Amino acid sequence: MKKMLGIIAAFAIALSASPALSASHTMEKVKACFIYVGPIGDFGYSYQHDQGRLHLEEALGDKVETAYLESVPEGADAERAIERFARSGCNIIFTTSFGYMDATNKVAGKFPDVKFEHATGYKREHPNVSTYNSKFYEGRYIQGQIAAKMSKVGVAGYIASFPIPEVVMGINSFVLGAQSVNPDFKLKVVWANTWIDPGKEADAAKALIDQGADIITQHTDSTAPMQVATERGIKAFGQASDMIRFGPQTQLTAVVDDWGPYYVKRVSALLDGTWEQVDVWGGMKEGHVVMAPYTNMPDDVKALAEETEAKIKSGAFDPFTGPVKKQDGSDWLAEGEVADPGVLLGMNFYVAGVDDQLPQ
Amino acid sequence: MGMFEAILLTVFAAATPLLLAAIGELVTERSGVLNLGVEGMMIMGAVAGFAFAQITGNPYLGALGGMVAGALFSLLFAFLAITLVTNQVATGLALTILGLGLSGLWGEAFIGVPGVKLTPIVIPLLSDIPLIGRLFFAQDILFYVSIALVFAVSWFLFKTKAGLILRSVGDSHGSAHALGINVARVRYLAVMFGGACAGLGGAHLSLVYTTQWIENMTAGRGWIALALVVFASWRPLRILLGAYLFGAITILQLHIQALNLSDLEFLPAPIYGLMSVLKSIPSQFLSSLPYLATIVVLVLISRNRRLTLINTPAMLGQGFVPDR
Numbered sequence: 001m002k003k004m005l006g007i008i009a010a011f012a013i014a015l016s017a018s019p020a021l022s023a024s025h026t027m028e029k030v031k032a033c034f035i036y037v038g039p040i041g042d043f044g045y046s047y048q049h050d051q052g053r054l055h056l057e058e059a060l061g062d063k064v065e066t067a068y069l070e071s072v073p074e075g076a077d078a079e080r081a082i083e084r085f086a087r088s089g090c091n092i093i094f095t096t097s098f099g100y101m102d103a104t105n106k107v108a109g110k111f112p113d114v115k116f117e118h119a120t121g122y123k124r125e126h127p128n129v130s131t132y133n134s135k136f137y138e139g140r141y142i143q144g145q146i147a148a149k150m151s152k153v154g155v156a157g158y159i160a161s162f163p164i165p166e167v168v169m170g171i172n173s174f175v176l177g178a179q180s181v182n183p184d185f186k187l188k189v190v191w192a193n194t195w196i197d198p199g200k201e202a203d204a205a206k207a208l209i210d211q212g213a214d215i216i217t218q219h220t221d222s223t224a225p226m227q228v229a230t231e232r233g234i235k236a237f238g239q240a241s242d243m244i245r246f247g248p249q250t251q252l253t254a255v256v257d258d259w260g261p262y263y264v265k266r267v268s269a270l271l272d273g274t275w276e277q278v279d280v281w282g283g284m285k286e287g288h289v290v291m292a293p294y295t296n297m298p299d300d301v302k303a304l305a306e307e308t309e310a311k312i313k314s315g316a317f318d319p320f321t322g323p324v325k326k327q328d329g330s331d332w333l334a335e336g337e338v339a340d341p342g343v344l345l346g347m348n349f350y351v352a353g354v355d356d357q358l359p360q
Numbered sequence: 361m362g363m364f365e366a367i368l369l370t371v372f373a374a375a376t377p378l379l380l381a382a383i384g385e386l387v388t389e390r391s392g393v394l395n396l397g398v399e400g401m402m403i404m405g406a407v408a409g410f411a412f413a414q415i416t417g418n419p420y421l422g423a424l425g426g427m428v429a430g431a432l433f434s435l436l437f438a439f440l441a442i443t444l445v446t447n448q449v450a451t452g453l454a455l456t457i458l459g460l461g462l463s464g465l466w467g468e469a470f471i472g473v474p475g476v477k478l479t480p481i482v483i484p485l486l487s488d489i490p491l492i493g494r495l496f497f498a499q500d501i502l503f504y505v506s507i508a509l510v511f512a513v514s515w516f517l518f519k520t521k522a523g524l525i526l527r528s529v530g531d532s533h534g535s536a537h538a539l540g541i542n543v544a545r546v547r548y549l550a551v552m553f554g555g556a557c558a559g560l561g562g563a564h565l566s567l568v569y570t571t572q573w574i575e576n577m578t579a580g581r582g583w584i585a586l587a588l589v590v591f592a593s594w595r596p597l598r599i600l601l602g603a604y605l606f607g608a609i610t611i612l613q614l615h616i617q618a619l620n621l622s623d624l625e626f627l628p629a630p631i632y633g634l635m636s637v638l639k640s641i642p643s644q645f646l647s648s649l650p651y652l653a654t655i656v657v658l659v660l661i662s663r664n665r666r667l668t669l670i671n672t673p674a675m676l677g678q679g680f681v682p683d684r
Contacts, residue, residue, distance in 0.1 A: 041471030191643035
């Protein structure tokens with residue numbers, strides 16, 4: 001009996017020790033799965049994530065197998081899609097849109113052995129959930145400066161998707177950039193309430209141009225606004241990827257999301273057994289955000305853009321540096337103060353100079 | 361070009377695909393068949409229209425291709441719902457889902473390709489008339505077709521024998537059958553007409569509206585077209601009104617959003633006050649206005665039971681199995 005107990009005790013020790021062992025164990029091969037909000041052919045946001053996936057396959061070769069689901073709506077469908085992936089043997093699942101936040105955390109609770117990486121969110125309710133994001137706003141500041149230099153009337157049109165911190169941050173940064181060049185610069189904002197609907201995005205672009213904007217920028221994913229800008233003979237910025245093919249004479253630059261290096265890093269960590277929960281927010285410095293070539297602009301504008309880009313890249317400058325007031329006139333950042341990342345990631349207010357009412 | 365004219369131009373463009381798809385569905389429903397696959401047929405028209413235009417380099421052939429694709433795709437529905445007498449609601453929904461999937465598959469090669477635009481046909485002299493010239497006489501062919509179709513369908517349904525036969529099939533397929541009318545044949549033709557129109561509406565999206573192909577680019581316009589048919593209580597001319605009203609709501613909500621209040625301070629106080637109230641409406645609410653309008657109209661017309669019954673095809677959604 002005593003012997004028996006001893007064996008049981010030994011078993012118990014072995015069992016309790018095994019999680020510690022598995023936590024550091026290395027893997028031969030990883031199945032990495034991706035969930036996209038739009039079609040991979042949007043030539044915008046989802047396209048760039050898929051480019052990241054292809055980069056991952058190329059970099060890690062036969063050590064990685066990938067799978068993806070595109071055009072997965074944010075909501076109940078997302079949870080089903082993520083759970084399907086978790087059941088089908090995915091070791092790590094990248095959920096690439098803000099609206100997958102709750103679904104990702106819910107499924108992560110049910111599958112503790114699968115790693116989850118949620119893009120642009122802030123909830124990490126389980127140890128197997130990481131969040132990652134890029135400081136797109138850095139690029140939007142440069143766009144704002146270019147817009148203020150290039151606009152003849154001093155008015156730009158901004159096609160926004162949903163009033164989430166990510167998008168609000170972009171608008172604020174764009175305005176701060178523009179007003180650093182022209183303090184009277186004005187921005188018109190249209191909320192499309194969709195990530196991708198070419199018809200509606202085109203309509204929004206037309207409405208903005210008809211009301212006098214002569215520069216168009218967008219935080220929605222299709223190339224339709226670029227085409228409208230081309231037809232109307234004005235300039236525009238590409239979104240998420242280099243959209244120069246759709247407006248060779250139109251695109252000034254684009255904030256390009258480069259997810260590839262991050263995907264390689266995270267899957268490699270899983271292979272080495274060093275994967276840990278992280279909250280990564282990389283910008284130009286880390287190579288997450290890259291500017292498409294500066295085109296269709298005079299040399300002095302290009303020089304200004306390059307100068308700002310270099311300052312941001314070196315870490316010497318952040319677009320959200322005081323003094324900055326909120327839209328209602330109250331103080332936000334004091335002289336020289338840099339915004340707290342936590343405040344930015346929950347940003348639900350405009351800075352002074354944005355002439356729009358933020359939908360709540 | 362004045363601002364007013366510019367706004368109307370975009371309203372016209374927004375209304376045309378809705379009008380095309382809705383007028384086709386009206387004819388289908390008048391024959392007693394409820395085809396909920398409009399969205400699917402539209403997207404097939406969009407991808408086929410884009411593909412044909414791209415391959416041949418001719419946007420007119422593209423529009424034709426979109427029309428044919430919509431009609432062919434609707435044949436699948438017709439075979440299931442008319443010949444095999446399946447549940448029309450389920451079959452229509454299946455057609456939409458299938459269309460969205462198939463178009464994504466077939467359209468993959470055309471993603472990211474700048475397309476061929478269907479350019480406007482400018483009618484000399486007439487197009488020089490101030491305001492209405494540019495609006496009515498310098499448009500693409502699909503605009504002219506959509507307007508002509510409304511009047512043609514109205515004339516066909518209410519002034520020709522063939523139209524009477526179609527309506528009789530929709531109102532009482534048993535009686536029509538007893539009179540020797542081939543119910544199935546009439547319905548096949550009506551469904552294919554609906555498919556062709558939806559396909560043409562889809563082709564408008566990928567050839568005129570935004571010259572590109574993207575998956576799911578119809579983005580629910582097929583459903584609005586379906587709602588429009590009910591909105592119009594199955595009368596063609598009301599479809600014209602409805603489509604333009606929907607188009608106007610879609611466009612105007614964007615314009616309200618784009619307004620900067622600080623630019624309007626010169627306006628008299630009441631107008632400025634009105635604008636600031638409009639501006640304070642959340643954009644999410646404005647985006648849902650076209651759908652809310654449909655619900656309001658449905659409530660209004662359903663209050664008058666007799667009026668609803670007069671226009672609703674009595675056999676709508678019911679399969680026909682001849683007993684002898």
